[in-house]
Amino acid sequence: MVSFYDTRLREIVPFVPLVDGRVSMYVCGPTVYDDPHVGHARTAFTFDMIRRYLQWRGFEVVFVSNITDIDDKIIARAAETGTTETELATRYEQVYTEQMDRFGIARPDHQPHATAYVEQMLDFIGNLMDRGAAYAIEGKGVYFSVAAHSRYGDLIGRTTEELREGAGARVEVDVDKIDPLDFALWKAAKPGEPVWDSPWGPGRPGWHIECVAMATDLLGETFDIHGGGDDLAFPHHQNEVAEAEGAGLGFARHWIHGAMLNVNGEKMAKSLGNFTTLSDLLDICDPQVLRLLMLQTHYRTVMELSDDALAGAAGALDRLRSWNRRAQAARLNPSAARDRDAVARFTAAMDDDFGTPAALAVVFDLVREGNAALDSGDTTRAETAHSTVRNLARALGLLLRDSAFHLDTKVELLLAERDEAREAKDFAAADRIRDELAARGITVEDTPDGTIWRKT
């Protein structure tokens, strides 16, 4: 049975979906005001991995991830760059989609935009007002009253009192609020900002309300999994819970949070100058290398991104691809019966809080077994290993085939000439041609099943 760590319950729990065989997931998407960086990619990866595994496990998954296209950062950036909020958001949403496609993140089934949900958000706020869970402050907006939510703080394991003590540690508290923990549902308009009409005056939605409106609209009042980056647990997700439950909705049954990403021992941040956009990284690194590196780290562990770590993952990917090339050269049946024991170990690893490092270990064990089987001429065992590796790699979103590459006619000619030279035992000529191929970025491998090549 699939089980995973539920942030709110603070333990690994067995997962039973609300509807048998179906999983509904909502994952907080990007605020589109800048290029996505590798940290964004890690969170996207984490939930892509979970989604793919649940699908491989036989669940039908409905995956919703939003685009926040109105927000303070967007307003500020638009003002800085002399463009409109809409233009800015549209442009960066496109960049986000392009880069996530490039990284191999499957697109969501639904990708709602905050600006398309303002009406639902206003209805929602009205509902909270009616229930006494929200109040308006003239000229400022509408606030959620944390006093209406007794469990406020449970998502991060703190009591409301503890949170009150800590309030203002980093940020000044607005003295007009009834409780320092109260937060904005609707922000009154300021000059020059995008504005929507509301019963409480012109303004724009607060940060958290959009996710509640969109998630419950697309997935129902109660759904299975709500996910996001670790840094969103508080206040964002806590406030979503407060709003949703304040309105009497069941909301998310489970919460999953993915850990952050470090660069050379420090957190990735612009202020530290170690900020890498996903685009820049993928320019110099195969997307599958990055995916493999992320799979080698448990999703709840802070991950190290360094040149050494990337080089290590690149080596590991080469190993998988070499095995695949070899299996293809040997014409192994890719649909042969699978290794049931290995599949069982893989499933056990993944069922235990998505243990991708242990699951990958099963895959690498199979690769070693398959290579050894081919060495000893045991085709049956090699086929079992190959077929199983293919299937498990798919569950993890790993592609085993070499990246697309076209041989030019000159290279094809050289390969043919080298074959002839070797046939004639003219090894001096064969080696000369091999050097020339190497200079052209082609590495040759002579196998019992013929010569295969790869891009260096």
Next chain:
RNA sequence: GCGUCGGUGCCCGAGUGGACUAAGGGAGUGGCCUGCAAAGCCAUGAUUCACGGGUUCAAAUCCCGUCCGGCGCUCCA
């Protein structure tokens, strides 16, 4: 400051009371295979899991303390 998660070999990184004689990957070294390579296979590496105490028949795994690091501590930023 408060909360929370973590500190494992040269590097990345699993493992959270007994099969750990610490998974897996990368790098290194030796051997086999190969015309030579490449790929592959085999062998090899932490007497030890930040440090100091403690609990236990048994701890990397539990408890206490210290040091170091990540993340969070409303709207704004």
